[in-house]
Amino acid sequence: MQFGSRRKKLNTDIQTELYGHPLQFYGQPPLENISLTEFETFAVERLKLLKTIENLGVSYVKQSEQYSQKLQSEIKNLNFPYRPEADDRKIQTGPTEYEKRRKDHISHFILRLAYCQTEDLRRWFIQQEVDLFRYRFNHLHPTQKLEFLHKNSLQYDTVSAEEKVILKDKLVNSSYAVSGITVEGQDFYKVPFQDALDLVRTRKVYLKAGYVYIPHQDIVTIVLNDFRTRLSKALALTARSLPAVHSDERLQPLLNHLSHAYVGQDYSIQKNVGKISLEQIDSLSVKSFPLCMRQLHQSLRENHHLRHGGRMQYGLFLKGIGLSLEQAMQFWRSEFVKGKVDADKLEHSSSPESCSTLCLVLFYWR
Template sequence: MQFMSRQKKLLPNSHTELYGQCLQFYGQPPLENIALSEFETFAVERLKLLKTVENLGVSYVKLSEQYTKKLDQESKNLNFPYRADADDRKSQSGPSEIEKRRKDHISHFILRLAYCQTEDLRRWFIQQEVDLFRYRFSYLSSKQKLEFLHKNNLQYDAISVEEKKALQDKLVNSSYAVSGITVEDQDFYKVPFQDALDLVRTRKVYLKAGYVYIPHQDIVTIILNDFRTRLSKALALTARSLPAVHSDERLQPLLNHLSHAYVGQDYSIQKNVGKISLEQIDSLSGKSFPLCMRQLHQALRENHHLRHGGRMQYGLFLKGIGLSLEQALQFWRSEFIRGKVDADKFDKAYAYSIRHMFGKEGKRTDYTPYSCMKVILSNPPSQGDHHGCPFRHSDPELLKQKLQFYKVSPSGISQILELVKGMHYQLACQKYFELTHNIEDITFSLNHPNQYFVESQKVLGGGKDIKREMDTPQRSQENSGRGSAAAREAAAAANASQHLAEMTEELDSFFQDA
């Protein structure tokens, strides 16, 4: 199947011209034909890259040595342009480098279609793309930066040697990290002040007669502002075109799913069935359940009932950690009959849905536990509900009280609330994991409640993988931010031979309305 364009396919020399530079503003959309399988692969792998950018941006100082090293490695694993490419002059226009830039270009525009649909999605997409752009701009040489400026009509002129000498004291006193010894060798750009408001606000530049004088290393601030503005406008325009795109029955489901996409382990294959006993659940909920499942378990124990959304979210989670169908029926029946539901009513009204989620009724689908993205973005809770993500759906004051009740330290609560304020809900959950397990820096990117449980059991087992049976075969590539570089490379190699058509089936299964 082909994703066809109304325009003619690009010729090879057009590729060379379009991807002649290793960085771009994505001003020109792709014009070529592309297979639907490649469309999916590019989109999923760019989403992995942006998830890594988000995670690293909170875990490390941006552009620090650790930050760039990890992002270099992930870009390399996913075959996107990365720092080493900028240093390898021989590969700048080679076939492999052109292919990386082509993938980067096309995948950006695919995710534009997926992430232009709501304000929250647009905000998240812009922030990660801006951070990715900052990282890539930082590895350009001075010559490449100037070429990039001129190619994108950012005609900021470098001031003359005479003007630098005349303003030397002013430039030294106002410009961060510029010494008198290096001013003469340092390029300064004369820019209208309205194009550099962030630098003016933080008093990092010299301002005179409506212009600011920006040292070469700070010009990135101007570029980022311009990139952010262009991308914001482009997403608004893309949103207007969505009705036409959604008329294509091949693309509409894919685009809807991408904004909710989880591309890691699905926890549906139950090699660990029966490993968890009913008597363990109360204890495990306090030690190894993520906050979303902990609150559902507590609500069930207190109220002896959960509404449909809570039963699905919690029921599939319990299925994923090893509860068998027989155990699940016993668990829910014993809890519900303590409330206002007798055994006969439970068998008639609720037992069917439990068998259904285990694939024993209806279309007999083996439903997968909900990922963090699905919990956050679909079926928000209303009054009386207890499902959803506490970091996304709880009032901040209520969340604070809940964390205090669970004995999270005041400084830890402040860190979590700051992440919530920045809409980094999964990272807030990751911080909750670190604080409740006394770990300073976890080595995985948290994307699934069942992953939280597995990793918690590893930690509590003293580093031993006591739930190794739960590490099921993956139907998709390993999550981008997870584990060591060696582990990621091994996972990529293991998945390389999988048929691309499998990804379509996988994405469909992730988003079934169970």
């Protein structure tokens, strides 16, 4: 697969430009040839990383200690860049780190091709990439953060010492995690308020005359907004080039597969089907059933009757825990017999209860 130029190798200057810093805005596309095997491997592994970020965002508070530990472990396992050292200017001395940055760079652009096709795909891709960028930026050394800001022309006006003294009380009262002792010892940036709407919305900064005063540790919010804007525009531009990309019969199937791929565990394989017996249901209902299913089971055992909605829910639940078709039919028949339905007439009964439930069993267990 070729990106842009026909050069076989990146020269030293371009290597330094692309991979000289552990973090980037992905403004420059890759300029080298890669095999289709490497193309697919890079893309799948980055997709696994983004899926992990999505799942962690649901299970944990973003940027919490547990969130960061699990994300760091996944980044490390997939050989993407993580936790760079403070002195990281000569990547030639660490070829392993160079390969990680190269993989990160190329895989990002591959997924751009796959996830620029629809609005929903673009929205999902942007959110996961922003979360990944936030994690990486927050774990940069302070000197690397300043270097990144300068490299990407994010040189916001620094508040002078005199102005900090004048605004000291307001900065302390309005800025998150800032005390009177540290105001003089840290930088504040004066930024147009429209570039920091998230901080304004949550009242974490001092707002005056159309500008907000942001402490150094909160500058990540501004950088994220910039990254989100750039990535959104880049995806829109990438979408325009899709007809040319899809004309390549080697790439179109790969990109379509990536945009619909699920890289987690395959839950369609029902390993426990038929392994739950009728004798186990009562004991399992006490110690293992969710509360709603436990209540339905108890009500069925006590009254030998459930309303239609309850029968629908409980019937599907029994199938889900591995009850076989034969066991399900036996289970429901035994309850009907204990209730109002005569055993001899069960097979020919017109009772709504028996008919609807047996039809449900036959349909969902087929």
